[in-house]
Every structure is written in C-alpha cells, then in structure tokens.
Amino acid sequence: MNSNNNILVKLNNAGFRQSEKWLVEGVSLTVEKGKIVTLIGPNGSGKSTTAKIALGIYKNIEGSVEKYTTKVGYVPQKISIDWTLPIRVYDFMLLTETIEDSAIDEALSLTGVIHLKNKNLGSLSGGEFQRVLIARAISKKPELLVLDEPVQGVDYTGEIALYELIKKISDTLNCGILLISHDLHMVMTATDHVVCLNGHVCCSGSPIDVAKNNEYKALFGEKASQILTTYEHKHDHVHSDEGEIKKN
Amino acid sequence: MFDDFFIRALVAGIGIAFVTGPLGCFVVWRRLSYFGDTLAHSALLGVTMAYTFDLNIAISVFLISSVIALILIQLQKKTNLPGDALLGLLAHSSLAVGLVVIGFLTFIRFDIMGLLFGDILAVTTDDLFVIWTGGALILIVLKLIWKPLLASTVNYELAEAEGLNPDRAKAIFTILMAAVIAISIKMVGLLLITGMLIIPAAMARNISDSPQKMVLFSIIGGLLSVILGLYSSLEFNTSSGPSIIAAALILFILSLFKIKQSIKLKN
Numbered sequence: 001m002n003s004n005n006n007i008l009v010k011l012n013n014a015g016f017r018q019s020e021k022w023l024v025e026g027v028s029l030t031v032e033k034g035k036i037v038t039l040i041g042p043n044g045s046g047k048s049t050t051a052k053i054a055l056g057i058y059k060n061i062e063g064s065v066e067k068y069t070t071k072v073g074y075v076p077q078k079i080s081i082d083w084t085l086p087i088r089v090y091d092f093m094l095l096t097e098t099i100e101d102s103a104i105d106e107a108l109s110l111t112g113v114i115h116l117k118n119k120n121l122g123s124l125s126g127g128e129f130q131r132v133l134i135a136r137a138i139s140k141k142p143e144l145l146v147l148d149e150p151v152q153g154v155d156y157t158g159e160i161a162l163y164e165l166i167k168k169i170s171d172t173l174n175c176g177i178l179l180i181s182h183d184l185h186m187v188m189t190a191t192d193h194v195v196c197l198n199g200h201v202c203c204s205g206s207p208i209d210v211a212k213n214n215e216y217k218a219l220f221g222e223k224a225s226q227i228l229t230t231y232e233h234k235h236d237h238v239h240s241d242e243g244e245i246k247k248n
Numbered sequence: 249m250f251d252d253f254f255i256r257a258l259v260a261g262i263g264i265a266f267v268t269g270p271l272g273c274f275v276v277w278r279r280l281s282y283f284g285d286t287l288a289h290s291a292l293l294g295v296t297m298a299y300t301f302d303l304n305i306a307i308s309v310f311l312i313s314s315v316i317a318l319i320l321i322q323l324q325k326k327t328n329l330p331g332d333a334l335l336g337l338l339a340h341s342s343l344a345v346g347l348v349v350i351g352f353l354t355f356i357r358f359d360i361m362g363l364l365f366g367d368i369l370a371v372t373t374d375d376l377f378v379i380w381t382g383g384a385l386i387l388i389v390l391k392l393i394w395k396p397l398l399a400s401t402v403n404y405e406l407a408e409a410e411g412l413n414p415d416r417a418k419a420i421f422t423i424l425m426a427a428v429i430a431i432s433i434k435m436v437g438l439l440l441i442t443g444m445l446i447i448p449a450a451m452a453r454n455i456s457d458s459p460q461k462m463v464l465f466s467i468i469g470g471l472l473s474v475i476l477g478l479y480s481s482l483e484f485n486t487s488s489g490p491s492i493i494a495a496a497l498i499l500f501i502l503s504l505f506k507i508k509q510s511i512k513l514k515n
Contacts, residue, residue: 079403
C-alpha cells in the first residue's frame with residue numbers, strides 16, 4: 001500500500017458529517033517525514049475537524065485515512081481539564097506514554113516551563129498550559145505531530161520562540177507535522193505545504209503558490225496575500241539603511 | 249480463625265476497601281456517582297434472581313448489573329433523554345421490579361434491611377473467597393487499563409489520538425463497577441455502596457496533589473472506615489453499612505481541615 005516510505009498519514013477525499021451538516025469534505029492531503037503541512041482557513045472552515053480525521057478521532061468519515069505510524073503527539077485546540085482530578089505537570093507529561101525523567105525535563109526546558117514541573121496543572125495560566133501541552137507532545141519523540149493552534153495565549157516573544165522550536169523539532173526528529181496556524185509568517189517561513197480550507201480544500205500547494213491563488217485572496221483578502229508574498233520577497237534581498245536593495 | 253463472624257466481616261471489609269479505593273477515585277473523576285447508584289439499585293434484582301435460581305449472590309448481582317449497564321448504553325444511543333433521566337429511570341425501575349419480585353417469593357424470608365444497609369452477620373467463608381479473588385481480579389484489570397482510563401479521564405481526544413483506545417477502557421471499567429458492587433453488596437448494602445466508593449475518594453481529593461496519591465489515600469481512608477465502622481457496629485449494635493459510611497464521613501470532615509490549612513498557606 002505504502003509506496004512511499006516517508007508517508008505518515010494520508011487523507012483521501014476525506015470528510016466528516018455531524019447531524020446532516022458537513023463540517024468538512026473532500027480533503028486530500030499527505031504528511032511526510034520531516035515535512036510541515038499547514039492548514040489555514042477562516043473560523044469554522046474545518047481545520048480542527050481535518051486534524052481530528054487525520055488522528056482517527058472521528059470514526060464515521062467519508063473517504064479514507066491511511067495512517068502509517070502509531071507514534072503520535074497531539075496538541076488539541078481546546079482542552080478542558082476537570083479539576084476534580086489532582087494532577088501535576090509531571091503526571092500530565094506521563095499521561096499517554098511512560099517516558100524517562102530526562103526526556104521530560106528536556107522537553108519542559110525547551111518550551112521554557114521546567115520550573116512548573118511540580119505545579120498543579122490547574123494553577124497554570126493559559127500560556128503556561130499551552131507550553132506544557134507542546135512539551136508533552138514533543139517529549140514522546142513522535143513521528144507525527146499534530147498541532148492545533150499550538151501557541152494560542154502565548155506571549156508574542158514566546159510565540160516566535162515556540163514556532164522556531166517546532167521547526168527545529170521537525171528537522172531534528174525528522175517527524176512530520178500537521179499544523180493549524182493563523183500566523184502567516186510562520187506559514188511562510190517554515191511550512192512545506194499549505195492547505196487552505198473553507199469547508200473544502202479551496203487551494204493548496206507551496207506557501208507562495210497559495211498566496212498568489214485568487215481563491216485565497218478572496219478568502220483572506222489582498223492584505224494577507226501581500227504578507228505572504230512580501231515575506232518571500234524578503235528572502236532574496238535585503239534593504240540597506242538607505243533603502244537600496246541588495247541581492248543576497 | 250474465620251469462625252468468628254466479626255473477623256470474617258473485618259477481612260471482607262478490608263478486601264472491599266482495597267478495591268473501592270481506586271475505583272472510587274475514577275467514579276469521582278469521571279462523575280459516575282449516579283451511575284454507580286443505578287448499578288447498585290439494580291443489584292436488588294440480582295439478589296432476588298440469586299434466591300430464585302439458587303445462584304451465588306455475587307455472580308448473580310454482577311450479571312444483572314452488567315446487563316443494566318448495557319441497557320443504559322443502548323438507551324443513551326437510541327433516545328434523546330439526558331443521561332441523568334435514563335439513570336434515574338433504570339435505578340428506580342430496577343429497584344421497584346426487584347421489590348415486586350421479592351413480594352412474589354413468599355417462600356423465602358428476606359432480610360430487606362440487611363440487603364439495603366449491609367449485614368456483617370451474613371458474611372460467610374465463601375463470601376471471603378469471592379471478595380478476595382474477585383477483588384484481586386478487579387485490581388489487576390484496573391492496573392492494566394490504568395493508563396488509557398486515566399488519559400481519557402483527562403482528555404478523551406488526546407487519548408484517542410495517541411492510540412490508547414479509550415472506548416475499550418471505558419467499557420472494561422463499566423464491568424469493573426458491576427463487579428465491585430457485586431462483591432460488596434452483602435457487607436455495605438445496596439443503598440450505601442456508592443458512599444463507600446465516593447466518600448473515601450472525596451476525602452483523598454482534599455489531601456492529594458497527584459492521581460496516584462489520591463488512590464493511595466482513598467484506599468487508606470476506606471480501610472480506616474471499615475475498621476472503625478465495623479468496631480462501632482459491634483459496639484453499638486448498628487447495621488454495618490451505615491456504620492462504615494458514617495466513619496468515612498468523619499474522615500472526610502477531618503480532611504476539610506487540611507484544605508483550610510493549604511488555603512491559609514497560599515494567602
């Protein structure tokens with residue numbers, strides 16, 4: 001079946017319907033080792049649904065999902081934890097897999113929350129909790145990482161650092177990443193493939209192709225398209241102080 | 249050694265506390281106290297079945313409780329009624345049917361009070377065997393499904409996404425609930441079993457900061473409740489179930505002081 005050994009998960013014309021309403025339909029995409037695939041689209045366009053289809057959380061789907069790995073790390077968009085359960089950050093790190101203490105410490109240090117290791121999960125702020133979620137997902141050294149808006153609630157400098165971390169993880173672990181992000185700079189600089197959703201795949205391809213796509217412009221507006229194209233522009237030249245353009 | 253009825257009751261109660269401790273934590277975490285109540289109410293039907301067909305009470309109760317749990321799952325899928333309404337429906341109708349059937353069984357003398365509130369005089373050496381082997385099996389199975397069950401208690405989608413099969417863990421846990429009710433019904437009584445599950449766990453919640461600690465304290469709380477409760481039951485000639493639950497309540501009240509302290513420390 002798997003002609004390409006690098007494929008981790010493949011969606012073939014996948015869709016999901018909840019009480020007669022299509023949340024998303026006709027999505028085809030492939031996540032390969034070492035590659036970052038980003039889903040973008042407006043609210044309610046089916047980004048999280050697509051991620052959940054890829055993860056196998058939704059069972060009665062249209063189309064098909066081929067999954068070639070069981071080592072999965074997931075950062076969900078919304079997580080509500082019931083505080084009747086006393087649980088420390090440390091316990092949470094061990095939730096789905098038994099990992100060594102050194103790996104736990106390493107992951108918590110990478111996301112900058114090692115000092116919270118013995119804190120109760122309920123006492124964390126939104127941004128701190130988000131960092132713990134990312135640390136948990138990467139500490140198990142997964143082959144496939146699914147990140148659903150992983151930096152929501154994180155402060156601006158932290159956001160950049162975490163995106164750099166995600167890029168680094170994809171390179172060092174050679175894992176495939178399915179990312180949902182609103183950060184178009186991240187989409188531009190680190191992503192290999194962009195899928196633009198609006199209930200269906202409205203366009204997909206390399207970031208620059210998508211930015212130039214008319215449907216993308218119609219969905220996000222001219223400005224968003226400019227952000228992406230400007231961004232690529234930035235890579236082939238630098239501006240001197242006088243505004244003179246210097247080729248790289 | 250087991251000739252003395254009181255020693256038998258003590259050994260039985262200790263065995264039960266080892267099992268209700270960890271299971272009770274999950275009942276509290278997963279908000280299943282009313283579910284536990286429903287299974288316990290349906291146990292009366294199991295007891296009448298045991299008398300009618302001359303079966304072992306624990307096995308008969310286990311079977312009926314499991315069937316009620318299955319019916320509940322089916323009703324949840326097929327009707328639009330909310331979960332608590334379905335639980336109430338099953339709890340009270342199975343209790344009612346059980347009592348009606350008892351009315352028909354005029355040839356057997358029933359000790360209704362003993363069934364509802366527990367009777368330490370009723371514990372036989374056979375019961376000890378059922379409680380300890382059954383209890384050990386329940387704990388082994390719980391240990392095996394601990395990770396997926398805990399993970400899906402924290403977050404279902406996380407557990408499902410990372411390949412832990414939470415649905416299977418939940419189904420197995422339901423069976424364990426039926427089993428724990430089956431082994432503790434004689435001792436604690438069907439109206440008070442849920443108390444034995446919840447109160448030590450609630451006490452443990454007040455003094456723990458991790459799931460493992462809560463399980464440990466819940467077991468210790470259950471053991472103390474059984475020992476204190478049974479001695480006072482002997483002393484004051486009260487039913488065993490209420491005495492055990494009252495002892496658990498006292499421990500719970502004591503644990504509240506610990507919360508007060510930790511709140512003071514924070515301020």
